[in-house]
Amino acid sequence: MPFKEAVIAALVSLRSNKLRSFLTLLGIFIGVAAVVSVVAITSGLDRYISEQVLDLGTKSFSIQKFDAVITSHERFLEMARRRDLTLTDVEFVRRRCDACLEVGASVETNRTAKWRDVKQEGVAVLGVTDNYNRIGSARPLSAGRYLVPDDVERAQPAAVIGADLAEAFFPLMEPLGKTILVGGRPLRIVGVAEKKGSLFGFSQDNFAWIPITTFRKYYSARDSVTIQVAAVSMEQLETAQDQCRVALRARRHLDYREPDDFSIETGETIMDLWQTATRNIYVVTIVVTIISLVVGGIVVMNIMLVSVTERTREIGVRKAIGARRRDIRRQFLVESVVLSVVGGGLGVVGATVFSMLLASILGGVMKTPFSAPIQLWAIVLALVMSTAVGLVAGIYPASHAAALAPVEALRYE
């Protein structure tokens, strides 16, 4: 029987048993939907993360007392024993790093800000050097100016605030020149940063930058600072990191056998962490998919065996009028593959709907537009896999049907 006839026959037989066909292809549906939607969502997140995180600046890095990601309590205790980083360290590094464009410092704390009766909780107060804005990704201002060297040298009570504060305190008024209280200390607003939106549901606009010197005077003089560095170019990033490392190790008289007692973090560190997590998601998905495809395949095989038994007489008739073994085998193989591929196709449709839905929910939660684009390769892979499942599941039932003796098959009731 020509291929086209077999496909038509298979579709007719599928349609005449709608519920049974649907239940049969559920396993394959779930498997395919799982792969396609997980691939879509993770690739959407991938793009989102790399846009947002790598935005931190591909030629900048920071040096901290603690790792950005701490994996164990022991490691935390070990890092807690490290020496603090000081402003003198910053100056020392700056003089010894010629691959560095800018070397600055920052300290951070969370305080409540107040303007008259209005309160804004959880404001990230960053004590920074005046070059902070030139390290990492630039935050454009919507009004006013950045901090200048004079602010830092004379520990001025000046602040550049984020859009959240400006919106909360001065919806109708000019914020520049107003004095707000942050953690009970007065700060005069000299600039307002443009709104950036949120990352994973956390606002990136709820902050106040103040001179690092003012920070130490107001809040805490003893915190370890974070050294913020921008290399002269992306190519010089590693050189700059090495120079900083060498400078700090020399200053701390570390023996060459000892490990660094500080942590160098780049945007890529976070990207690496994310990719490790994604890899795990992929592994889980692959396992889920394989399980559901195996189960799906078993179900398809079972239903094909039922179908062969039910249609024994039909097989007998077809043989009586001239069907050869390979004609019958092909008929049932095609039917099995069509069944699986229809399941796979529905899986792709289901995945599209599901990831669009999830993308809009995630977008809502994170307050940023987010899309989970269906990947073509995932569709192709899913359909290839379901074809393979259909073929494997169909082989035995189809061969069984092909081998039936015509006399027996015709006699079957």
Added chain:
Amino acid sequence: MTTESAHDDHLIETRDLWRTYTMGVEEIHALRGVTFTVDPNEYLAIMGPSGSGKSTLMNLVGCLDTPSRGTYVLRGKVVSQMDDDELAAIRNREIGFVFQTFNLLPRATALHNVELPLVYAGVPKQQRIERARQALEMVDLGDRAFHRPNELSGGQRQRVAIARALVMGPSILLADEPTGNLDSVTGDEIMRLFARLHAEGNTIILVTHEHDVAAHARRTIHIRDGRIESDERTG
């Protein structure tokens, strides 16, 4: 061994056909040496009570089964030595089956049912439809081409089955109790159709246990206990 050329005049020649089934340790001989010939354009009835071996003989003649012993030559070809796929090709081209229960595909239209042997013969689509239509017209069902079996009466279904049997232009029309599931009026109608087909030059073999049906044939072979009991011409 006989040569092929010596038997060109016979359509069917069987020699000492045996068919033995093994049930457990016991051997059952359904046929015990059956020898006969059929010439082109004969109208033959094979009769016998149930268990006589007439169904077994029909299966052998129809190339659905192969003999345990003996030879069967159909149109000069030694069928008894063929494998499954060769037999399928013979059934496709040389034999037109008509069954008691019609055996149409329930989900296919009359036209598609008749088309099916042509599908297996690898005939192109356009030609298939043309020939299937002609076959349906031959049994006066040209206007029922797109009806499904459940939309047709018993007699109409059997005529679709006959159209299917005729569509490849077979050497033998092999009918197994063709009126068994029909009332007497419709049965007569079918038997008249067979008579017409015979008059048009077809070779027909009827397998039946009804004398009324067998009476339409020009020759009757009686089978009993796996042997030919009698072989007489009536027309």
